[in-house]
Amino acid sequence: MSNLKEKVTIVTGASSGIGAATARRLAEKGARVVLAGRNEGRLAKIVEEITTSGGIASHHVADATDFESTKTLVAFARRTYGPVDILVNNAGLMLFSYWKDVAIDDWNKMIDTNLRGYLHAIAAVLPSMLERRSGRILNMSSIAGVHVGEAAGVYGATKFFIRGITESLRKEVGVGNGIQISMVSPGVIDTGWAEKVQDETGRKIAGELNKQGIPPLSVADAVIYALDQPPEITINDIVVHPTRQDW
Ligand SMILES: NC(=O)c1ccc[n+]([C@@H]2O[C@H](COP(=O)([O-])OP(=O)(O)OC[C@H]3O[C@@H](n4cnc5c(N)ncnc54)[C@H](OP(=O)(O)O)[C@@H]3O)[C@@H](O)[C@H]2O)c1
Incomplete structure (x- = not known):
């Protein structure tokens, strides 16, 4: 039987791309999934698809940049299904630009x-996981x-940050507390992210790069592998990228 069955799971950034694909796969495995994001229409549509196929899912509108909003999300999950067993920390922006263009708004x-969004979600679920000495956090x-x-440059730096906090979490709260801390590191995934890049030259680079992209389900499958492990096993990191991607 899957280790994910009936697990109360929050997926942030579930209104599109990797998060949406992951939420679908988790529901197929029997998890009780709360999909989070800002776009209510898209979240509701994905939840409808999941529940029509027999899965258990709800959605909650939450802005990852706002800690109060994230706490409300976690309270919703607890009220709806019970204490949060799994957090898939995924809501993120990939705003490519060259340093010379000083895209300060995008950097912020x-x-x-x-950075703050991932920390908010961790802060909102961690106390209860520590209390229960059980739980899983997967950082995208x-x-x-x-x-x-x-x-x-700046986008990559945010992901080096995530690598750093994931390792620290694993060593500090994973070891000895029964909490499984994982990370998945995708290469180029064709989710529509490239069209969302504001900076003109950054968008061109992103568009070119995205031609190598593979489907979001390839990442969702890696997430499922990382999370569907017995309590004594932690998958630290899985790098999934297109065969033709050369970095
Ligand atoms: N696609 C790739 O090539 C690739 C490669 C490596 C890593 N990743 C990582 O994978 C994750 C998902 O990326 P994706 O490609 O699937 O992107 P995407 O399709 O653009 O999805 C991004 C998700 O993040 C949510 N989001 C953005 N800002 C938010 C905020 N302030 N509050 C709440 N939700 C917010 C969006 O939801 P709303 O708009 O509804 O708020 C959306 O659901 C990101 O962390 C990204 O860095 C992607």
Whole structure:
């Protein structure tokens, strides 16, 4: 039987791309999934698809950059299904730009979402996991948190940050507390992210890179492998990238 059955699971950034694919796969495995994001229409549509196929899922609108909003999300999950067993920390922005373009607004948005947002979600679930001496946190990192790519200076730095906090969490709260801390580091995944890049030159680079992209389900399957482990096994990191991607 799957270790994910009936597990109360929050997926942030579940209104599209990797988060949506992951939420679908988790529900197929029998998890009780709360999909989070800001776009209520898209979240509701994915929840409807999941429940129509026999899965258990709900959605909650939450802004990852706002700690109060994230706490409300976790309270909703607890009220709806029970204490949170699994957090998939995934809501993120990939705003490519060159340093010479000094895209300070994009840098700040990524810091607010990819750094503060991840910390907010961890802060909101960790106390209860520590109390119950059980739980799983999976942080969505990136190949850009392993190798620095073109026009991905600040974006990559946010993913190096995620690599750092994941290792620290694993050593400090994983070891000895029964909490499993994992990370998945995708390469280029075709989710539509490239069209969301504001900076003009950054968007061109992202568009070119995205031609190598593979489907989001390839990452969702890696997430399922990482999370569907017995309590004594932790998968630290899985790097999944297109065969043809050369970094
Ligand atoms: N695609 C890739 O090539 C790739 C590669 C490596 C790593 N990743 C990582 O994978 C994760 C998902 O990326 P993706 O490609 O699936 O992107 P995506 O399709 O653009 O999805 C991003 C998700 O993040 C949510 N989000 C953004 N800002 C938010 C905020 N302030 N509050 C709450 N939710 C917010 C969006 O939901 P709303 O708009 O509804 O708020 C959306 O559901 C990111 O962390 C990204 O860095 C992606």
